[in-house]
Amino acid sequence: MYQPIRQHVGRLRALAVAPSLVAGLLALNAVTPGLQAQEATPTPTPGTVQVEPHASRWDYPKTLNLPEGSKSHIVQKGDTLWDLANKYLGNPYAWPQIWELNQWIKDPHWIYPGDPIVIDLARSVATAASVPQDVTDLQPDNRPSGLTVVQRPELAFSFQDFIQLPFLAPEGAAAHYKSQGAFRITGNKHSERSYLGEGETVYTTGGTEQGVKQGDRFVILRTVTTKLRSPRGGKQPLGDVIQQIGVLRVVTPMAKGSVAIIERCMDSVQIGDHLVRFTEPANIPMQLRKDTGDPVKLASDPAMVVFGRDSRIDTASGDQIIIDRGSNSGLKVGDVLLAVRSKSFPVSEEANKKDKATETTTHYLGQAMVIRVEPGSSTCRVLRSEEEIRMGDLLTR
Template sequence: MKISLNAMAKALLMTAFSSALLLTTAHANNPSPTIKADAPNRYIVKKGDTLWDISGRYLDSAWRWKEIWATNKQIKNPNLIYPNDILILCVIQGKTLIGVDTGEGCAGVEKQLIGNVVASTVTVTSTANSIPAIPMSAIRHWLDKTIIVNPKDFNTTPYILASKNRNLITASGDKVYAKGVPLIIGQRYGVYHEGEMYVEPKTQEVIGLEVTQVATGLVTATESNGVTSIQLIESYGKEVREGDRVFVELGNSIPPVFYPTPATVNRGGMIVRVMDSISSAARGGVVAINLGSSHGAKPGDVLTVYQKGPLVRDILDNDTPVRLPSEPSGMVMVFNTFDNISYAYVLNSELPLNVGDQLLPPPYL
C-alpha cells in the first residue's frame, strides 16, 4: 500500500508540473529573448555589480542571459565579466548580442565571436575579481561551514565529552575530549553543531539534518576506552559544546563561478525554510528548498516562486469556497546542493516569500 500511495503522489506531482518542465526542455524552439526597450547600448561594469543585475538591465528574462552573450572563443573562461569592462549592444548576423568592447566596437565583438580559434591562442583567464552571479557576501556562511547530512550517519560519529578545564563552552586553543570511534592521531577533524532537521512536507519523511562546523581540531592522543584528545586549532564564531559531533572536514564542492540558468529539475518543489528569519524572505535573503542533487538541482539553477492563491467565496454559488490560481511572487537561484535539500538566494520578490511557496523552472515565453 505504501508503494502505491507513493506512486500516486508522484504521478499527481508530475502532472501538476509537467507543463512547466516541457517549457524548460523545449527552449530551443522558443523565440529569442526580448531585449528591454531601455537596455543601454553601452554599460561600464562597476565593482559590486552582479551578473544577475547586469542581465536584468538587458533582459526581462534575466535567466536567459547566455542566449545574448557574445562568447569570446579566444578565452577559456568566456563568460567572465570584470569591473571596468565596457559592455556594448550589437547586432551580429541578425542577432542582438552583448559583448565586451575591446576598442573596435561591434566589429571587434564579431571578430571574437566568429574568429577561427587555434588551441595555442586560447587565453586562460582568472576567476579572481570577476563579477559574481550573486553577492558572495550574502551566501558565504551557507557555502563555507553549513552542510546537510544524513541524521543516521551523524548520530554514529564521535561526540565531544568534555574539555580539559571542564568548561561547558570552549574555543580555539582549548583541548577537548571526544568519545566514540577512535580517530587518527595527527589528523584534522571538524567539530559540528547539530541544527535544523528537514522534513519532506508531503510525506513527513526526514530528508536531511543541517549541521554547522564550529571548529577544527587536531587529534593528539587516543585511549583504549574510546576517548580521543583533540587540540582545537581554529574556531568559527561559535563555541564548541558538549555533545557536538566530530568527523572529517567535508570539502566545499561549490564551483568557483556559477551562472544563472533555467533549472532542469525532475519535479517541482517548495520553500521549506527561510534562513535567519522566523517569517518571510525578500530580495537578498536565503531559503532552503526541497530540491537537491537527486532531483537534478545544481548551483546556478533559477526557479520561479509561486504563492498559493487565496481562498474566496463565490457569492453567486451559495458562498462556495474557491481557490484562486497561484501567482508568481519572486525568483531564487540555487547556490549549494545536497541530496534532497538546496540553499537558494532570493533574486527578486514581488511579495514576501514564505515556507510552503511552490517552485517551478522559469517559463521561456
C-alpha cells in the first residue's frame, strides 16, 4: 500500500549491517553533492568550539575543548566514521580511533548531521605505504578481531526494525490511541509538503501542560488497516493494524503544543499521524533453530500468519508479520518459531477426485522471532526463509 511513498523518501532497509562491514557505519542521511566541498587538506584548529543545537540521538557535547593537534568536524549528510577516518587519518580502518575520542557516540553506526567530532590528527597516516601490508590488503569481511575492532553480532531485532513495526490493536486504533494518551502531528514548517522525512520540523499537540519537556521523544504511529479479518474465517474482525513510522524529538515545548524534529523514519511522515511516548528498544542477537527438517511437527495450537507489512501476500527474510497467537498462548518476546506449510498429496490412483485417498505432510519455510506480544496476537520478524511465507501459513514452536 505504501511502497511508492517509501521510495519517495528513500526507504533504508539495507541499513542492517553485517558485523564485518565496517564501511556500513552510516550517518542517517544519503550522500549529497555538497559533501564534496569539504576541505581537502585538514588543518588543526585548537581552542574552544561551540556546538549549534540540533536533533541527535546522542547527548553530544555543547562545547568542545580541542587539544593541540586536534581538529573538530561537524557531521554533514552522508558522513560515516569510516569515511572520516579515511579523510583525516588516511586510513578508513582507523575509524575506532575516532570513536575512542568521542565516547558520547553510543553506537558508531549512527552519527547525526550537526554532531561534533574530535579528531586527533597526530594519529593520521601520511600515505597508504605507511600502513602495514597486512592491513592494506584486508577487505572489510576478513579483518582480524582485536581490541580496536568492534565485533557486532548479527541482530534479529534492532532499532531500524522497531521504527517500522506493525502491531494489532484488537480494541481498534482509536481506542488504542486514547488509552495511550496519544498526541498528533498537526502541521509542518513547509506546509506545501505532504510527505515528510528525517530532519524536518513538525508541529504537534501536547505541550508543557501535558507534561511534555524539551528532548522528549515520541514514536510516530499510523493506522494502516482497519477491521483485519483472519484467514481462518470468523464473523468478528481481529482488530486494526497500527504501523510504527519513526521517532521524533521535541525541541521547543509550549503550553499546549510543541515544535519537534523528525529524528528517524523509514516511511514518510504525514500530518495527522499519532504520537506516543518512546521507550528505547533493546537489540536482540540472532539465535536460529536447527530442528528444521521435514516434516515439521506442529504444536497443538499453531499460530497463523494474518498480516504482512504493506498488506503483502508474500513475505521473506527481514519482513515483519502478525500472527494470531500471543501471550494468552504462552508466546513471549524472543521466541523463535518455525514457519510451516501443510501439503496434501494423493496416495491412490482413482480417477475420481472425490475418491482419491490423500496424506498430509508439512514442510519447512523459514524462521521468525516474536518481537512484540499482545494477548491474542504477536508481531514477528522473519529471520530466515527458504521460500516465501504467505498469509495463512502456520508458525509453530
